[in-house]
Amino acid sequence: MTALAGAEMVEAGPSHLRALVETLERRLHARDEQRRAMLHIMGDLNESNKRLASQRKAMIHILADYEQDRRRLAQQAERLDNSRRALLHILQDSHKDNLRLEASRKAMIHIMGDLQETTIEVKRREQELRDKQEQLVQAGKLATLGELTTGVAHELNNPLNNIGLFVGNAVDMVALGAIDKERIVREMERAMQQVRKATEIISHLRTFGRAAPYSRDPVSLRVVLIQALSLMQEQLRLRNIQVTVDLGGEDPVVLGNPLQLEQVFINLLTNARDAVADSSRKTVRIAVTVDSEAAEITVADSGPGIPPGLERRIFDPFFTTKEVGQGTGLGLSITYGIINDVGGTISVVSPPGEGATFVVRLPLAPPDTKEIPRQ
Amino acid sequence: MTSLSVLIVDDDQALLEALPEAMRLRMGGVTVETADSAAAALDRIAERDYDAIVTDIRMPGMDGLKLLDEIRTRKPDIPTLIITGHGDNDLVVHALRGGARDFIQKPIDRDYFVAALYRAIREHVAARQIKERHEAMESWADELERVVEKLERDLQAQPGRSES
Numbered sequence: 408m409t410a411l412a413g414a415e416m417v418e419a420g421p422s423h424l425r426a427l428v429e430t431l432e433r434r435l436h437a438r439d440e441q442r443r444a445m446l447h448i449m450g451d452l453n454e455s456n457k458r459l460a461s462q463r464k465a466m467i468h469i470l471a472d473y474e475q476d477r478r479r480l481a482q483q484a485e486r487l488d489n490s491r492r493a494l495l496h497i498l499q500d501s502h503k504d505n506l507r508l509e510a511s512r513k514a515m516i517h518i519m520g521d522l523q524e525t526t527i528e529v530k531r532r533e534q535e536l537r538d539k540q541e542q543l544v545q546a547g548k549l550a551t552l553g554e555l556t557t558g559v560a561h562e563l564n565n566p567l568n569n570i571g572l573f574v575g576n577a578v579d580m581v582a583l584g585a586i587d588k589e590r591i592v593r594e595m596e597r598a599m600q601q602v603r604k605a606t607e608i609i610s611h612l613r614t615f616g617r618a619a620p621y622s623r624d625p626v627s628l629r630v631v632l633i634q635a636l637s638l639m640q641e642q643l644r645l646r647n648i649q650v651t652v653d654l655g656g657e658d659p660v661v662l663g664n665p666l667q668l669e670q671v672f673i674n675l676l677t678n679a680r681d682a683v684a685d686s687s688r689k690t691v692r693i694a695v696t697v698d699s700e701a702a703e704i705t706v707a708d709s710g711p712g713i714p715p716g717l718e719r720r721i722f723d724p725f726f727t728t729k730e731v732g733q734g735t736g737l738g739l740s741i742t743y744g745i746i747n748d749v750g751g752t753i754s755v756v757s758p759p760g761e762g763a764t765f766v767v768r769l770p771l772a773p774p775d776t777k778e779i780p781r782q
Numbered sequence: 783m784t785s786l787s788v789l790i791v792d793d794d795q796a797l798l799e800a801l802p803e804a805m806r807l808r809m810g811g812v813t814v815e816t817a818d819s820a821a822a823a824l825d826r827i828a829e830r831d832y833d834a835i836v837t838d839i840r841m842p843g844m845d846g847l848k849l850l851d852e853i854r855t856r857k858p859d860i861p862t863l864i865i866t867g868h869g870d871n872d873l874v875v876h877a878l879r880g881g882a883r884d885f886i887q888k889p890i891d892r893d894y895f896v897a898a899l900y901r902a903i904r905e906h907v908a909a910r911q912i913k914e915r916h917e918a919m920e921s922w923a924d925e926l927e928r929v930v931e932k933l934e935r936d937l938q939a940q941p942g943r944s945e946s
Contacts, residue, residue: 561840561867565794568889572800575892579807594803601796644842 540744541621547741548670551677552612562641563608566601573598611638621748623662625772628695628702629654631665635672643680648689655695659702661769663749671745674738675706675765682710682763701751701771707764712757721755786903787813791823791837791849792865801890808896820844824852833903835862836886839873847876854881859910861902865890
């Protein structure tokens with residue numbers, strides 16, 4: 408250009424030159440303006456460049472952070488994966504457990520079923536046992552009755568014999584044509600008295616032999632003891648056994664079945680009777696005392712006593728010290744059972760050299776209960 | 783025979799009323815006494831002789847067998863009959879060995895009882911008669927012997943009869 412401008416100056420005059428200078432000045436000015444704008448732009452660019460650099464630095468930081476986060480995430484992902492796998496295992500296990508649980512549940516249902524059957528069976532057995540126990544009491548009673556009958560047969564023979572004689576006398580009087588009517592009537596009345604005596608003995612035996620179901624009725628202890636003694640007294644009397652009875656001043660009302668309680672004392676008296684059989688002094692003492700809760704009845708004999716160590720065994724079924732055929736071994740176990748059923752206790756004390764003393768405690772009936780009259 | 787006397791021993795008061803009445807009706811003129819225990823019976827026996835004793839075997843205190851023993855030692859001649867219950871066979875054998883004359887089972891058959899009692903008394907009376915006669919004979923024999931001895935002594939004492 409400059410070369411162009413020089414050429415133009417040569418061809419043109421001063422006016423041209425001025426114009427050229429002016430043009431050149433304008434151009435220069437424009438170029439200067441452009442340069443200044445360029446400088447501005449350069450400055451701006453510089454600024455931008457600086458900003459960019461700092462942004463780049465920040466970016467690098469962010470990237471580093473990002474990288475860190477990414478790594479952390481990767482780790483977490485791995486951990487999660489592990490957890491997932493573990494969970495899967497657990498789920499599998501739990502499924503197996505579920506299966507096992509189900510099997511157990513089924514087994515359990517079976518067992519429950521069995522248990523129910525067993526319970527029913529146990530209940531049935533219990534009932535059976537109760538029935539058997541009642542049968543045992545009855546069997547024991549019949550055994551007692553058997554023993555009593557031998558004694559009672561003799562007792563019955565006496566009134567029977569007397570009846571025969573009195574009636575025979577009346578027959579003789581009539582046959583001989585006795586005019587004394589009153590004598591005949593007197594013989595017949597005496598015969599009737601003996602019939603009543605025999606009837607009493609038999610009716611008592613019959614009452615005693617009846618099956619007596621377990622019950623807890625209020626019962627007069629005094630009546631029970633008197634009934635038991637009346638069945639036994641002839642046997643005791645004939646064996647020269649001295650019986651002392653102290654019923655105490657009161658008439659305690661206890662709970663139980665009168666026939667079963669009667670059997671308790673018949674059994675104890677039978678034992679006492681047999682215990683003193685070979686003793687030189689034959690005594691049986693019966694005493695009743697009453698406290699606030701129970702009536703205590705002691706039956707003491709003058710026999711040889713119970714050998715040490717047997718005090719507990721004597722209440723076992725079929726345990727007997729008597730000769731074979733002399734006792735069933737059931738008496739005391741039945742006695743124990745009856746007393747136990749009514750909430751009472753029986754024990755025995757037998758100090759060496761003294762006889763045996765049985766102590767029976769029977770709970771008193773509540774005071775408002777009334778005794779049921781005995782038929 | 784003069785009036786017979788019999789002692790009945792039993793602890794049953796009714797029997798002590800019934801049996802003596804039966805005996806009075808069946809055995810005219812018999813005297814019946816009663817005792818309600820063996821001890822009472824022994825007191826009676828000590829007081830007088832009976833022609834027979836009838837005792838129950840089962841009694842409290844001293845029983846019929848012990849009473850029988852006592853009678854055997856105190857008055858061995860008196861026939862004793864034992865009343866036994868039905869089926870007391872062992873006791874019957876015991877009693878018969880112990881010297882009882884007979885036994886009567888309860889319930890008592892009156893015909894049997896009267897017959898047994900009469901027989902026992904008759905035997906007793908007969909035995910007593912035999913014994914009495916035996917004793918009489920013995921005393922006669924003694925007497926006879928004494929007479930013979932006396933005669934012999936008399937004969938020896940006669941001077942004319944002595945050998946010269």
